[in-house]
Amino acid sequence: MDRIRIVGGKELRGVIPISGAKNAALPLMIASLLTSDTLTLENVPHLADVELLMRILGNHGVDVAVNGRRERQEDGYSRTIHFTCRTIVDTTAPYELVSKMRASFWVLGPLLAREGRARVSLPGGCAIGTRPVDLFLEGLAALGASIEIDAGYVNATAPAGGLVGTRYVFPKVSVGATHVMMMAATLARGTTVIGNAAREPEVVDLANCLNAMGAKVTGAGTSTITIEGVTALSGARHRVLPDRIETGTYAMAVAMAGGDVTLQNTDAKLLDTALEAIRRSGAEIFEVENGLRVVRNGGGIKPVDVVTDPFPGFPTDLQAQFMGLMTMSSGVSHITETIFENRFMHVQELARLGAKISLSGQTAKIEGVGRLRGAPVMATDLRASVSLVIAGLAAEGETVVSRVYHLDRGFERLEEKLTRCGAIVERVSE
Numbered sequence: 265m266d267r268i269r270i271v272g273g274k275e276l277r278g279v280i281p282i283s284g285a286k287n288a289a290l291p292l293m294i295a296s297l298l299t300s301d302t303l304t305l306e307n308v309p310h311l312a313d314v315e316l317l318m319r320i321l322g323n324h325g326v327d328v329a330v331n332g333r334r335e336r337q338e339d340g341y342s343r344t345i346h347f348t349c350r351t352i353v354d355t356t357a358p359y360e361l362v363s364k365m366r367a368s369f370w371v372l373g374p375l376l377a378r379e380g381r382a383r384v385s386l387p388g389g390c391a392i393g394t395r396p397v398d399l400f401l402e403g404l405a406a407l408g409a410s411i412e413i414d415a416g417y418v419n420a421t422a423p424a425g426g427l428v429g430t431r432y433v434f435p436k437v438s439v440g441a442t443h444v445m446m447m448a449a450t451l452a453r454g455t456t457v458i459g460n461a462a463r464e465p466e467v468v469d470l471a472n473c474l475n476a477m478g479a480k481v482t483g484a485g486t487s488t489i490t491i492e493g494v495t496a497l498s499g500a501r502h503r504v505l506p507d508r509i510e511t512g513t514y515a516m517a518v519a520m521a522g523g524d525v526t527l528q529n530t531d532a533k534l535l536d537t538a539l540e541a542i543r544r545s546g547a548e549i550f551e552v553e554n555g556l557r558v559v560r561n562g563g564g565i566k567p568v569d570v571v572t573d574p575f576p577g578f579p580t581d582l583q584a585q586f587m588g589l590m591t592m593s594s595g596v597s598h599i600t601e602t603i604f605e606n607r608f609m610h611v612q613e614l615a616r617l618g619a620k621i622s623l624s625g626q627t628a629k630i631e632g633v634g635r636l637r638g639a640p641v642m643a644t645d646l647r648a649s650v651s652l653v654i655a656g657l658a659a660e661g662e663t664v665v666s667r668v669y670h671l672d673r674g675f676e677r678l679e680e681k682l683t684r685c686g687a688i689v690e691r692v693s694e
């Protein structure tokens with residue numbers, strides 16, 4: 265099993281290209297199930313989750329062609345990929361595949377909308393909480409679907425004549441349930457209004473792509489999304505938006521290790537709240553053409569309190585990384601996690617590097633320590649593992665992060681991007 269070895273204490277200087285967003289690419293790829301034409305996606309990141317979803321979509325009948333060729337391209341950053349699902353050959357998404365990645369559950373919406381039925385295993389994904397699927401099922405039931413859960417599978421059937429437009433207010437904001445209901449409603453009869461919808465940029469990206477495919481979606485990016493159903497969708501070409509979590513992660517790496525790095529192909533507007541927190545910690549952030557520049561040349565790290573919230577709040581997917589940054593602050597900070605009930609598994613691993621963190625319910629109290637010291641640590645989930653990498657960059661001596669398959673789910677060419685900025689980071693295969 266691969267490990268990442270880091271020799272810390274070096275400032276980061278250079279340019280990091282930001283990839284297309286994993287969390288936008290996944291629902292966009294799933295949208296290809298809604299049409300028999302080709303959906304071409306540009307800027308698709310080369311990640312384990314993307315590869316797995318290609319296999320899952322292939323199982324349903326989607327033909328995947330990378331850069332116009334059928335073979336997979338093993339080099340190069342984010343790619344252009346063509347997805348064509350002439351006919352859906354299988355409406356079952358099996359446990360073996362869906363259990364590995366939460367987002368694969370989302371095929372439920374398009375399969376149901378296009379074929380009138382779907383059988384999808386209950387999902388897996390990062391172990392950061394119980395992550396139920398009640399909101400998905402209630403949303404689809406509001407569109408007229410009959411739903412039963414049997415032997416670990418969700419069996420959903422549309423009424424004769426297909427799904428029917430509805431008004432439905434989610435009792436809680438859910439990114440995934442918003443994606444799924446929006447996709448399903450594009451092919452429903454009549455108009456659907458989704459209340460308390462997620463406002464994340466990835467929801468807006470999906471709505472833009474659906475509209476390019478001929479859907480009639482308005483209001484994405486606000487809490488109320490309206491979808492006028494159409495009888496069929498066509499193909500389209502769409503560029504995946506930049507990864508705001510990757511952007512924030514590297515910005516925090518610079519804030520922690522020091523240096524001057526330009527993050528290219530990204531947009532500060534995607535993560536205003538997180539950038540504001542990084543600025544308050546003492547780093548300077550400048551918007552530059554097609555990206556941003558993060559600078560911390562000396563000066564201490566100030567303590568900053570944050571509370572995670574749905575967009576436009578501070579993203580839960582940057583909570584672990586920000587906690588890494590706060591471990592080196594000059595005072596006491598508090599981080600409250602409101603989205604997932606079990607997203608503090610990085611705490612005990614950061615402690616191995618010398619961090620002082622105590623937990624009380626959903627709030628972590630971080631007593632800044634002047635310096636961290638490298639140690640062997642274990643990745644527990646995707647964002648927790650990258651928090652250990654950036655802490656390792658700032659720590660003195662050697663840090664070895666094991667279980668790096670978590671990282672490969674969501675960070676494209678992490679070692680290469682950091683090495684180009686002067687970090688000493690290498691992958692060690694056993």
Ligand SMILES: CC(=O)N[C@H]1[C@@H](OP(=O)(O)OP(=O)(O)OC[C@H]2O[C@@H](n3ccc(=O)[nH]c3=O)[C@H](O)[C@@H]2O)O[C@H](CO)[C@@H](O)[C@@H]1O
Nearest residue numbers: 287367395396397398399400437438439440580581603604
């Ligand atoms: C692939 C992807 O895009 N994953 C992101 C997505 O996950 P995901 O879409 O799974 O997250 P949700 O927004 O659905 O989850 C928010 C909260 O709602 C709860 N919930 C969700 C659905 C449901 O049916 N019932 C229910 O109670 C969840 O347990 C959680 O407590 O948004 C999260 C919140 O920004 C991010 O951390 C994930 O990185």
Ligand SMILES: C=C(OP(=O)(O)O)C(=O)O
Nearest residue numbers: 366367389390581646647
């Ligand atoms: C939690 C994440 O992914 P998933 O929802 O696929 O588990 C994430 O991207 O941080």
